[in-house]
């Protein structure tokens with residue numbers, strides 16, 4: 001099998017950094033060595049097939065984005081990235097594994113939903129992929145089928161306290177599913193927003209003519225997030241189900257999570273780059289010649305952007321340092337302005353919810369290192385190691401050590417990345433939610449299971465390089 005040596009770089013993991021060379025045999029890391037090691041009398045550089053010079057650069061485990069929605073059906077349309085386009089964009093940005101959400105909708109059989117998801121992804125992905133299962137309304141079928149998914153490598157499922165009539169489960173349904181979670185060890189993932197309350201507030205705003213995208217964030221008040229987060233925590237406490245709250249944006253929700261963890265519960269939270277960088281005030285101010293105030297629809301996602309003045313972003317960065325929030329995923333759910341976001345012209349409730357970020361997560365979080373908000377090691381932990389541990393991939397993913405898959409990013413701290421259309425943008429979208437962001441770093445080389453897929457400013461991988469990965473149970477529980 002082909003051998004590769006990544007030479008002269010600084011290997012960064014969640015636990016430290018050191019000058020080291022990384023030796024790869026085929027798809028697997030076989031050794032992490034002191035620089036310039038001579039093994040059994042042979043200078044490794046001379047003996048391997050390929051040498052990658054990482055001098056002056058960081059060598060990190062490839063990113064694991066545990067929350068993406070390729071092709072998600074939503075509001076009469078579907079997320080604009082296919083598994084092909086979305087995973088290629090992920091590779092460009094240094095993410096080498098995604099965990100996408102297979103969808104079961106009301107009335108559909110879980111296994112039919114899952115089979116459809118396998119069909120969309122198989123043979124199309126640029127990087128490795130795994131699935132969580134969305135349960136759209138818990139019923140007898142889902143309760144019976146969920147335990148059987150563990151053997152299929154699907155060890156977590158997502159429930160919704162929001163979106164009545166679409167994905168929503170009520171408290172009784174959630175309780176029953178959490179009982180299955182407690183019995184099997186599967187992780188319950190929760191979209192924690194009080195949907196019925198939000199829907200009333202949204203209808204009242206629209207009745208008053210408040211239809212601009214900004215009012216999406218007003219309707220989805222932080223109280224609705226805090227309340228649902230608390231309720232999910234108490235149902236987890238009652239059942240013993242491990243709980244992972246997705247896309248946390250309100251500081252009050254973070255406080256709930258911290259409280260539950262202080263009580264010894266297996267309760268975890270993720271946030272997303274949009275909640276660390278973007279705000280409701282910016283959404284209110286957004287305007288363009290083409291769209292006017294509707295420009296703000298590019299930032300309509302749920303949970304919504306929060307007020308900077310109220311301090312949510314600041315609190316979220318702090319929570320990343322204190323481990324009250326354990327990891328960062330994107331909730332990548334892209335929609336174009338033309339034909340998709342514009343469905344909500346005149347009524348923010350009809351704007352498809354989502355932001356596309358799968359390409360930019362590693363860079364955006366690296367900027368937090370440059371800005372002194374997180375350490376280099378914490379960057380790797382938040383974007384790769386913890387996602388791998390949380391979702392049963394660790395050992396193969398999320399780490400640079402012998403036996404791990406050779407999913408590796410060579411990251412250049414002296415490089416620069418300008419984000420936006422015509423600059424760095426490979427997602428299938430007609431705009432960027434991150435237009436104008438400048439990153440003081442650059443993804444240089446990306447290896448997916450030993451194969452170089454991004455080399456400098458060139459994509460050299462192929463459709464279908466990525467394989468479905470079966471996951472074990474969470475390795476993060478107490």
Ligand code: DUC
Nearest residue numbers: 301302303333353354
């Ligand atoms: N939030 C989004 O922004 N998009 C899809 C689903 C969700 O919960």
Ligand code: ZN
Nearest residue numbers: 191246247302
């Ligand atoms: Zn959600």
Ligand code: ZN
Nearest residue numbers: 067069331333
């Ligand atoms: Zn989501």
Ligand code: ZN
Nearest residue numbers: 416438439440
């Ligand atoms: Zn810069």
